[in-house]
Amino acid sequence: GESVGLHLPTLSVQEGDNSIINCAYSNSASDYFIWYKQESGKGPQFIIDIRSNMDKRQGQRVTVLLNKTVKHLSLQIAATQPGDSAVYFCAEISAGGTSYGKLTFGQGTILTVHP
Amino acid sequence: ETGVTQSPTHLIKTRGQQVTLRCSSQSGHNTVSWYQQALGQGPQFIFQYYREEENGRGNFPPRFSGLQFPNYSSELNVNALELDDSALYLCASSLGGALTYEQYFGPGTRLTVT
Numbered sequence: 001g002e003s004v005g006l007h008l009p010t011l012s013v014q015e016g017d018n019s020i021i022n023c024a025y026s027n028s029a030s031d032y033f034i035w036y037k038q039e040s041g042k043g044p045q046f047i048i049d050i051r052s053n054m055d056k057r058q059g060q061r062v063t064v065l066l067n068k069t070v071k072h073l074s075l076q077i078a079a080t081q082p083g084d085s086a087v088y089f090c091a092e093i094s095a096g097g098t099s100y101g102k103l104t105f106g107q108g109t110i111l112t113v114h115p
Numbered sequence: 116e117t118g119v120t121q122s123p124t125h126l127i128k129t130r131g132q133q134v135t136l137r138c139s140s141q142s143g144h145n146t147v148s149w150y151q152q153a154l155g156q157g158p159q160f161i162f163q164y165y166r167e168e169e170n171g172r173g174n175f176p177p178r179f180s181g182l183q184f185p186n187y188s189s190e191l192n193v194n195a196l197e198l199d200d201s202a203l204y205l206c207a208s209s210l211g212g213a214l215t216y217e218q219y220f221g222p223g224t225r226l227t228v229t
Contacts, residue, residue, distance in 0.1 A: 042222055043205050043220030046217060089157050089158075102160035102171055103160060104160070105158050107157050108156070
């Protein structure tokens with residue numbers, strides 16, 4: 001079945017380091033991939049998205065890379081700050097098939113940034 | 116803040132009871148999606164409402180039902196509560212129906228079933 005999963009459930013980094021969070025997906029029909037940040041007691045917050053016809057997209061301090069050959073997605077956070085500590089989820093959404101109109105989330109990676 | 120509000124914040128119910136959770140979408144958004152998030156897991160899609168009609172449903176039994184009102188606010192109803200229904204229930208609002216990946220989430224309602 002369709003699934004979006006993560007390689008590493010936890011990641012600890014020092015403030016100022018770059019962070020890389022990885023995600024594997026299985027639905028080759030996905031049209032968009034999205035990264036969400038969820039802080040304790042809050043709902044997921046949209047960070048950045050990428051269309052399936054792209055391989056890289058940059059935002060403010062964040063970059064998302066998409067490798068469709070191996071069905072792999074990554075989120076790179078530059079100069080990680082303590083405020084970046086949260087759970088990060090990748091999600092996918094499709095324009096057709098059984099995933100139509102719904103976000104399918106992975107399990108999440110806990111990012112901890114040490115001062 | 117996303118402008119999406121949910122009530123109540125926390126709720127404790129007994130197995131077999133019924134519960135209604137509420138969501139007010141962001142101004143101008145006509146689509147509301149509901150998700151269930153078990154502890155340590157990613158959110159799971161329950162269903163979506165677009166212009167007051169159900170517009171897609173995940174793998175949840177019929178005892179999970181919903182409504183969307185003319186002002187686009189929404190309710191999630193769960194009948195015959197089971198212990199496994201204990202979770203964080205999230206609603207997300209967006210504009211434009213099904214393929215709306217920019218979904219803005221509320222803070223969630225934490226439901227505990229005992």
